[in-house]
Amino acid sequence: MPKGRIFTEAVELLRSAGFDLPPEFDDSRKLIIDVEEENFRFILAKPMDVATYVEHGVADLGIAGKDVLLEEERDVYELLDLKISGCYLAVAGLLDTKMNDVAPKIATKYPNIAAAYFREQGEQVEIIKLNGSIELAPLIGLADRIVDIVSTGRTLKENGLVEYETITNVTSRLIVNPVSYRIKDEQISELVKKLNEVI
Numbered sequence: 001m002p003k004g005r006i007f008t009e010a011v012e013l014l015r016s017a018g019f020d021l022p023p024e025f026d027d028s029r030k031l032i033i034d035v036e037e038e039n040f041r042f043i044l045a046k047p048m049d050v051a052t053y054v055e056h057g058v059a060d061l062g063i064a065g066k067d068v069l070l071e072e073e074r075d076v077y078e079l080l081d082l083k084i085s086g087c088y089l090a091v092a093g094l095l096d097t098k099m100n101d102v103a104p105k106i107a108t109k110y111p112n113i114a115a116a117y118f119r120e121q122g123e124q125v126e127i128i129k130l131n132g133s134i135e136l137a138p139l140i141g142l143a144d145r146i147v148d149i150v151s152t153g154r155t156l157k158e159n160g161l162v163e164y165e166t167i168t169n170v171t172s173r174l175i176v177n178p179v180s181y182r183i184k185d186e187q188i189s190e191l192v193k194k195l196n197e198v199i
């Protein structure tokens, strides 16, 4: 399970699919929660790391944003679009500004997605990896553009930035380790069926 934003929505989804999740899921700092009644162990990780745990098989299943899956390109299967935590990835910058002609600078938490996007556009850019507050970069002259998540658009607006292009829509997905998918096929299909009924 991804901690943070997605967690609350994911817990709600699992509960509505019939999972009996204890109150620990609402207020706890535990990183591993065993739910014996369901025969499930929940591991709470940073959202960007979920696919890593699943690829390595220490978790059979995971919930990860499509942004993470595109950025990390882990060897996992995507089973379901859970249609939660919706947002999108966009190129943004200061109003009425052109990108520098020579190797414009792009600040982002998503260097792979950004590099692939500008490569497809035939533009040579310099990617600057940041870990948060991406909107700062064009404001203080670190970058010409940013590639970042937009949800309500409030962060862009309040910082005087505008969106130039949409890259892709993002929702959270149910992912599975390819070996687990073969071995635990029955259990996993049962879970997918339950989730499908409430998505």
Ligand SMILES: Nc1ncnc2c1ncn2[C@@H]1O[C@H](COP(=O)(O)OP(=O)(O)OP(=O)(O)O)[C@@H](O)[C@H]1O
Binding pocket: 003, 004, 005, 006, 046, 047, 048, 064, 065, 066, 067, 068, 085, 086, 087, 132, 149, 150, 151, 152, 170, 171, 172
């Ligand atoms: N407004 C949003 N901003 C960022 N991520 C969002 C937003 N809305 C939905 N998401 C989803 O939530 C995930 C990130 O969750 P969250 O912000 O809790 O983690 P994080 O980026 O690791 O944050 P932090 O580094 O602040 O802990 C993304 O992968 C994306 O799929």
Ligand SMILES: O=P(O)(O)OC[C@H]1O[C@H](OP(=O)(O)OP(=O)(O)O)[C@H](O)[C@@H]1O
Binding pocket: 131, 132, 133, 134, 135, 148, 149, 150, 151, 152, 153, 154, 155, 156
């Ligand atoms: O369109 P909005 O609803 O304003 O949401 C988008 C903002 O939310 C995220 O930042 P976050 O809050 O995760 O902070 P961070 O960039 O410092 O990690 C994202 O990186 C944008 O900055």
